[in-house]
Amino acid sequence: MWIYDPRTLSFLAVNDATVECYGYSREELLAMTVRQLHLPADMSAPLDVLLRSPVSAEQKGPWRHVRKDGAVIYVEVARSAVRVAGESACLVVATDVSEGKRFELLCRMLLDAIPSSVLLLDEDLRVVLANRNFLEKSQQTAGQTTGKRLAEVFPEVIIAEMGLERQVQNVFKDNQAMQGQRLTYRTPGVPIRVYYYSVVPVSWGVRVDYVLLLMDDVTEQMQMSEEIRQMERQLASVVESASDVVLSTDTQGNILTWNKAAQKTSGYPFEEVKGRPFFEYCDEAGIRSVFSRAVSGESSGMIECNLKTKDGKDHPVSWVLSQMTNDAGGTVGFVIVGRDLTERRKFEMQIQESQKLASLGVMARGIAHEIRTPLTIASSAAQFLTEENLTPEFHRECAEKVHRGIRKASAIIENLLRFAHPSTNKHKTPVDLPQVVKGAVSVIENQAKVQNVEVRTHLPPEPCLIRGVFGLLEQVFTNLFLNAINAMPYGGTLDVSAERDGGDLVVRVTDTGDGISPEDLGKIFDPFYTKAPPGKGTGLGLSICHSIVDQHKGSISVDSHSGKGSTFTVKLPLLSRTEEVMR
Amino acid sequence: MSLLNRVVLVVDDDPDVCWALEHLVEGLKAQCIRALDCQGALQAARQNRLALVLLDAKLPDIDGLELAGQIRRAAPGVPILLISGYFYKDDPAIQAALEQGLIYGFVEKPFSHTAIIAAMQTAFCSQVVASGR
Numbered sequence: 001m002w003i004y005d006p007r008t009l010s011f012l013a014v015n016d017a018t019v020e021c022y023g024y025s026r027e028e029l030l031a032m033t034v035r036q037l038h039l040p041a042d043m044s045a046p047l048d049v050l051l052r053s054p055v056s057a058e059q060k061g062p063w064r065h066v067r068k069d070g071a072v073i074y075v076e077v078a079r080s081a082v083r084v085a086g087e088s089a090c091l092v093v094a095t096d097v098s099e100g101k102r103f104e105l106l107c108r109m110l111l112d113a114i115p116s117s118v119l120l121l122d123e124d125l126r127v128v129l130a131n132r133n134f135l136e137k138s139q140q141t142a143g144q145t146t147g148k149r150l151a152e153v154f155p156e157v158i159i160a161e162m163g164l165e166r167q168v169q170n171v172f173k174d175n176q177a178m179q180g181q182r183l184t185y186r187t188p189g190v191p192i193r194v195y196y197y198s199v200v201p202v203s204w205g206v207r208v209d210y211v212l213l214l215m216d217d218v219t220e221q222m223q224m225s226e227e228i229r230q231m232e233r234q235l236a237s238v239v240e241s242a243s244d245v246v247l248s249t250d251t252q253g254n255i256l257t258w259n260k261a262a263q264k265t266s267g268y269p270f271e272e273v274k275g276r277p278f279f280e281y282c283d284e285a286g287i288r289s290v291f292s293r294a295v296s297g298e299s300s301g302m303i304e305c306n307l308k309t310k311d312g313k314d315h316p317v318s319w320v321l322s323q324m325t326n327d328a329g330g331t332v333g334f335v336i337v338g339r340d341l342t343e344r345r346k347f348e349m350q351i352q353e354s355q356k357l358a359s360l361g362v363m364a365r366g367i368a369h370e371i372r373t374p375l376t377i378a379s380s381a382a383q384f385l386t387e388e389n390l391t392p393e394f395h396r397e398c399a400e401k402v403h404r405g406i407r408k409a410s411a412i413i414e415n416l417l418r419f420a421h422p423s424t425n426k427h428k429t430p431v432d433l434p435q436v437v438k439g440a441v442s443v444i445e446n447q448a449k450v451q452n453v454e455v456r457t458h459l460p461p462e463p464c465l466i467r468g469v470f471g472l473l474e475q476v477f478t479n480l481f482l483n484a485i486n487a488m489p490y491g492g493t494l495d496v497s498a499e500r501d502g503g504d505l506v507v508r509v510t511d512t513g514d515g516i517s518p519e520d521l522g523k524i525f526d527p528f529y530t531k532a533p534p535g536k537g538t539g540l541g542l543s544i545c546h547s548i549v550d551q552h553k554g555s556i557s558v559d560s561h562s563g564k565g566s567t568f569t570v571k572l573p574l575l576s577r578t579e580e581v582m583r
Numbered sequence: 584m585s586l587l588n589r590v591v592l593v594v595d596d597d598p599d600v601c602w603a604l605e606h607l608v609e610g611l612k613a614q615c616i617r618a619l620d621c622q623g624a625l626q627a628a629r630q631n632r633l634a635l636v637l638l639d640a641k642l643p644d645i646d647g648l649e650l651a652g653q654i655r656r657a658a659p660g661v662p663i664l665l666i667s668g669y670f671y672k673d674d675p676a677i678q679a680a681l682e683q684g685l686i687y688g689f690v691e692k693p694f695s696h697t698a699i700i701a702a703m704q705t706a707f708c709s710q711v712v713a714s715g716r
Contacts (some may be wrong), residue, residue, distance in 0.1 A: 366669075369640075369667070369668045369669035370668075372668025372669075372692040372693060373597050373668055373692065375668075375692070376603070376692040376693040376694065378693075379693035379695075380600075380603035380694070381603065383695065383696045384696075401599060401603075449641070449643070450669055452641075452642075452643055452644060452645070452646070454643075491644070
């Protein structure tokens with residue numbers, strides 16, 4: 001027991017019990033303030049305010065006090081107002097509760113530290129204890145909760161709908177914990193919270209003295225898992241509604257998923273392809289090489305190969321393969337996206353045909369001149385034949401000229417027809433490339449002649465076979481030759497040479513024209529890029545050459561110097577000896 | 584007025600066309616000289632007193648209209664008939680050449696003998712009238 005001055009917080013009087021309890025001498029205590037009895041960690045402005053405030057009957061505590069030897073003791077404190085020498089003072093009666101309270105306090109601290117809401121209920125379903133987490137979540141005070149019945153602590157709706165009271169009663173009766181129920185709890189003015197709760201019996205024997213109602217707030221987890229589910233649904237619907245074929249495989253290439261487009265393009269429902277090797281459904285060699293590249297960590301790039309449909313057809317598809325990796329970076333499978341090229345192929349074919357006709361337009365004058373020359377001879381010779389008194393020699397000569405002129409005109413027309421005729425057969429077969437080049441030369445010969453361009457060819461005498469479409473390849477060279485001729489408006493030389501280079505055949509088309517300026521060089525393979533005046537060129541020729549050469553797994557490049565002419569180089573892979581023998 | 588014993592130059596790179604024109608010229612009792620290219624044509628124009636030139640529009644080494652200009656400088660006043668399957672009658676290039684007087688006339692291939700003989704005679708007469716010979 002002690003008396004202190006609430007203004008200075010100095011001790012005014014202390015009794016023997018205080019001296020004995022705290023270990024300080026009376027003199028020492030009278031030289032101290034009451035503040036110094038408190039644990040330094042507990043010292044705060046609110047504590048000072050409390051110590052200086054007018055005395056009320058209210059008991060605060062337990063407090064943590066420090067003895068002279070540094071030991072912490074727990075005390076419960078009762079303050080009352082007294083007057084000392086006419087001045088108001090504070091009489092404090094402190095009771096050391098350390099022994100009894102320490103354990104209870106520890107339990108209390110533990111309960112408050114738990115991030116779950118805990119309610120201890122007695123058999124009457126009254127709250128014996130509510131931890132801090134529960135009070136915070138329910139926005140109630142200990143006073144509003146302790147001693148209240150469960151029905152007063154929770155909203156009526158929850159009690160009724162969840163049958164909470166019954167559940168607690170069952171635990172009292174059965175001494176069996178009840179696990180994992182969901183509870184949606186709404187305090188007015190606070191967003192809905194979702195809890196998982198369990199009811200646990202607390203017993204010291206067969207009799208259940210209390211039950212613990214443990215509630216975990218899972219609102220955030222619920223929201224997160226709902227968001228994840230939504231995201232999963234969205235992703236699944238993106239994949240399902242994609243117009244591209246999207247499938248996934250394990251590392252061995254066995255199919256794991258297969259979207260609607262895959263089903264539609266191939267004709268196979270997922271059930272039929274599930275777990276089957278993807279290689280069974282496409283041109284095996286091509287896709288296997290992409291797989292092995294991807295497995296070894298190389299960029300997979302893009303590959304075009306056919307998808308075999310259920311009805312036995314081949315669909316041209318462009319495939320892109322990407323690795324699926326786990327968090328540790330290990331490959332767990334592959335995602336394969338395929339775009340159906342059927343429509344694009346049709347469109348490309350149409351463009352190729354229309355470009356061919358356009359180049360015929362460009363050649364019209366040359367064609368006219370060349371056909372009219374033999375026609376002139378035939379016509380003239382025929383007119384001579386109508387005259388009288390011809391010598392037999394002249395008569396025969398005239399008849400020969402008529403015949404030869406018609407043959408010549410007919411040959412020119414035949415070449416053109418072959419060129420202009422839509423190539424119905426788009427299947428690649430072994431093709432002798434020098435023959436293709438010769439065919440193209442014969443198509444453009446007339447044009448070269450009228451533009452004073454001399455055509456020189458240096459072609460290997462032996463067959464050089466590649467796998468390709470004759471008509472398309474002829475179109476490539478016709479386009480290149482016409483471009484070269486048009487680059488020489490004042491005449492010049494068109495040099496066409498072909499030679500083997502390893503496994504390729506390299507064809508070089510060189511003109512002695514003006515050359516291509518460096519700024520145009522990068523654009524010449526772009527569609528519709530042309531330097532020709534309107535009506536003289538479509539700007540499609542070189543882009544089509546590029547596309548056709550690409551389809552034949554070859555390459556096309558250009559080397560040009562302004563004022564000196566250009567060389568276009570077409571490189572196409574030759575058939576290997578084995579392929580030649582096999583054919 | 585006739586082309587009798589006059590010299591007519593035929594310029595065409597196709598020997599068979601030359602053959603036909605040669606027979607037509609000779610049918611008019613004129614003398615025919617043949618040239619297959621630019622150089623031969625200019626040489627013939629310089630070395631002969633030409634009455635008429637029958638010229639193809641496309642030659643291996645030169646454009647016919649350009650050669651027409653050179654022949655005019657080598658043999659001034661000699662009418663030139665352009666005979667071609669490359670151009671058509673209303674062709675702007677032909678119209679321009681006619682307006683400039685670069686050529687006297689144009690005959691489209693294939694031609695009828697009647698038309699080409701008429702064109703040759705008209706061209707020759709006009710030249711005679713113009714030169715006052």
